[in-house]
Amino acid sequence: xxxITKGKITDIQxxxxxxxxxxxxxxxxxxxxxxxxxxxxxxxxxxAVAIYFSKMKFNPDNPKWEERDRFIMSxxxxxxxxxxxxxxxxYFPIETLDHLRRVxxxxxxxxxxxxxxxxxxxxxxxxxGLSVANGMALGLRLDNNPARIFCIMGDGEIxxxxxxxxxxxxxxxxxxxxxxxxxxxxxQIDGPVEEVMGIEPVHDKWAAFGWHVIDVDGHDMExxxxxxxxxxxxxxxxxxxxxxxxKGKGVSFFEDKVEYHGVAPSHEExxxxxxxxxNG
Amino acid sequence: xxxTTPVTEEQKQGPQRKPKATRDAYGExxxxxxxxxxxxxxxxxxxxxxxxxxKFAKEFPDRFFNMGIAEQDMVGTAAGLALAGKVPFASTFxxxxxxxxxxxxxxxxxxxxxxxxxxxxxxxxxVGEDGASHQAxxxxxxMRALPNMTVIVPADAAETVSVINAxxxxxxxxxxxxxxxxxxxxxxxxxxxxxxxxxxxxxxxxANIVAAGIMVDMAKKxxxxxxxxxxxxxxxxxxxxxxxxxDTLLRVAxxxxxxxxxxxxxxxxxLGGAVCEFVSxxxxxxxxxxxxxxxxxxxxxxxxxxELHGLTVGNIVDTIKAFFKK
Numbered sequence: 235x236x237x238i239t240k241g242k243i244t245d246i247q248x249x250x251x252x253x254x255x256x257x258x259x260x261x262x263x264x265x266x267x268x269x270x271x272x273x274x275x276x277x278x279x280x281x282a283v284a285i286y287f288s289k290m291k292f293n294p295d296n297p298k299w300e301e302r303d304r305f306i307m308s309x310x311x312x313x314x315x316x317x318x319x320x321x322x323x324x325y326f327p328i329e330t331l332d333h334l335r336r337v338x339x340x341x342x343x344x345x346x347x348x349x350x351x352x353x354x355x356x357x358x359x360x361x362x363g364l365s366v367a368n369g370m371a372l373g374l375r376l377d378n379n380p381a382r383i384f385c386i387m388g389d390g391e392i393x394x395x396x397x398x399x400x401x402x403x404x405x406x407x408x409x410x411x412x413x414x415x416x417x418x419x420x421x422q423i424d425g426p427v428e429e430v431m432g433i434e435p436v437h438d439k440w441a442a443f444g445w446h447v448i449d450v451d452g453h454d455m456e457x458x459x460x461x462x463x464x465x466x467x468x469x470x471x472x473x474x475x476x477x478x479x480x481k482g483k484g485v486s487f488f489e490d491k492v493e494y495h496g497v498a499p500s501h502e503e504x505x506x507x508x509x510x511x512x513n514g
Numbered sequence: 515x516x517x518t519t520p521v522t523e524e525q526k527q528g529p530q531r532k533p534k535a536t537r538d539a540y541g542e543x544x545x546x547x548x549x550x551x552x553x554x555x556x557x558x559x560x561x562x563x564x565x566x567x568x569k570f571a572k573e574f575p576d577r578f579f580n581m582g583i584a585e586q587d588m589v590g591t592a593a594g595l596a597l598a599g600k601v602p603f604a605s606t607f608x609x610x611x612x613x614x615x616x617x618x619x620x621x622x623x624x625x626x627x628x629x630x631x632x633x634x635x636x637x638x639x640x641v642g643e644d645g646a647s648h649q650a651x652x653x654x655x656x657m658r659a660l661p662n663m664t665v666i667v668p669a670d671a672a673e674t675v676s677v678i679n680a681x682x683x684x685x686x687x688x689x690x691x692x693x694x695x696x697x698x699x700x701x702x703x704x705x706x707x708x709x710x711x712x713x714x715x716x717x718x719x720x721a722n723i724v725a726a727g728i729m730v731d732m733a734k735k736x737x738x739x740x741x742x743x744x745x746x747x748x749x750x751x752x753x754x755x756x757x758x759x760x761d762t763l764l765r766v767a768x769x770x771x772x773x774x775x776x777x778x779x780x781x782x783x784x785l786g787g788a789v790c791e792f793v794s795x796x797x798x799x800x801x802x803x804x805x806x807x808x809x810x811x812x813x814x815x816x817x818x819x820x821e822l823h824g825l826t827v828g829n830i831v832d833t834i835k836a837f838f839k840k
Contacts, residue, residue: 300599368590369590369596369602370595372591376598377599396584396618
């Protein structure tokens with residue numbers, strides 16, 4: 235059984251080079267499909283790569299393996315990021331990425347657990363992943379299953395009231411086999427988060443809800459790994475990592491551009507972007 | 515789904531049983547399930563004393579999760595528990611369970627096909643004095659529209675026991691709608707619920723009443739009156755509203771000059787809607803729908819409210835008689 239065990243990759247350079255490959259594959263799939271969410275897939279890439287390739291144990295040949303760690307992409311529009319990672323991890327052939335958003339494709343516009351083994355739950359309607367993560371965490375705890383749950387949310391997403399219901403639940407039930415991440419890229423479809431519906435002070439809000447809060451530069455692999463380790467060590471309460479990120483990270487002409495939230499790159503932009511990522 | 519279980523304690527009490535609320539039968543059955551099965555867990559949204567999940571909570575505090583007044587989170591958490599291999603029963607009032615958390619039910623229960631048992635109490639107008647805000651008259655329509663969903667409305671406490679045991683064994687999501695008020699026993703003593711299977715008391719040559727929930731009892735009383743007056747009237751307990759028992763309904767439609775549907779729900783989108791959809795495509799026959807007439811409820815005692823909304827034996831009788839007088 236090809237179990238990818240916890241801590242398999244701890245070398246920072248190796249993780250960084252995987253992240254580059256993931257970014258290129260994200261842009262490749264988006265360019266191929268002609269639609270999809272560029273900005274938020276790139277912003278969360280480093281954190282997601284660190285979680286999957288440094289922390290999680292899973293087995294792509296047995297996606298339902300009971301002891302696997304679970305990952306929920308609550309910000310379901312970052313599906314291209316999840317798909318690129320799953321292809322890299324061996325869940326399906328890399329060529330499948332060419333079928334993003336096509337009819338009958340397992341790679342739906344937003345993750346669908348019934349169409350793609352390895353997706354834990356379908357997401358896309360925002361605000362729901364953290365509740366499901368809590369439920370999984372409680373269920374695993376009842377069975378004394380040591381597996382852990384990771385859940386990435388968007389910063390715009392935490393405007394959803396259900397996130398705060400779930401935030402209360404995790405603290406109330408002292409859920410510590412869960413590590414949540416807020417991809418704090420400060421932009422949402424209609425504009426800057428603070429202009430659309432301010433969420434600050436994000437750190438204080440989670441702390442007030444009873445969470446252990448860790449602030450990191452969401453593109454600094456060393457900081458991310460440190461935070462993930464700290465989350466694992468933290469007992470008796472849930473941990474959230476507030477990852478300060480840049481929307482469109484890695485491609486200068488996408489970075490901090492709200493118009494690239496839900497727009498795929500052109501072929502010319504793709505060629506330019508790949509050069510930038512490779513030189514970055 | 516569909517395995518027969520031994521005759522229940524409810525049924526052993528014989529025909530003289532006092533009326534009993536379906537929610538009470540649920541609370542007792544869930545407790546029994548908890549004793550038999552370690553994988554059964556329960557969630558509630560601060561209404562456990564009313565939904566009767568409190569019995570389970572008291573004996574199995576580690577397997578009970580009070581989610582506070584947060585239905586959306588409750589449904590999401592239930593889905594997570596199901597994904598971790600548990601069999602979660604998530605309960606609150608029908609209006610909050612289906613309305614407040616509809617998108618959660620759609621995405622992480624139905625679309626994700628998680629093994630969540632949504633068991634709501636306080637369905638319908640017999641919620642009574644709390645008034646319209648608490649009376650679910652649209653819940654069946656909301657649930658019936660969702661792919662993968664099974665919708666069940668038991669007629670009495672004994673059927674509820676049978677339903678709850680059946681859905682615990684069934685691998686898949688369900689919505690079970692229960693009531694607040696006491697209801698008389700109406701199903702035969704040896705009856706066992708089979709999901710997707712209607713129970714036929716009798717198929718009438720003139721009229722047939724397709725009913726669910728508390729209206730099954732009234733349908734039986736109405737049919738007796740009508741049959742004495744020479745209108746051969748049948749009664750069908752359509753406790754599984756989705757998937758509809760199409761074979762039985764086709765037989766009923768073929769035998770009917772008129773079908774009357776009777777439910778404690780809006781005439782839009784519930785049992786009446788389901789029967790009309792099927793019959794109009796497969797065996798057109800006149801259908802009259804008894805239910806609330808696209809309106810909200812109001813405060814009052816349950817019997818007064820049933821009267822106000824025409825959910826009565828008299829209205830069923832009058833509806834069928836009026837058809838034959840034409």
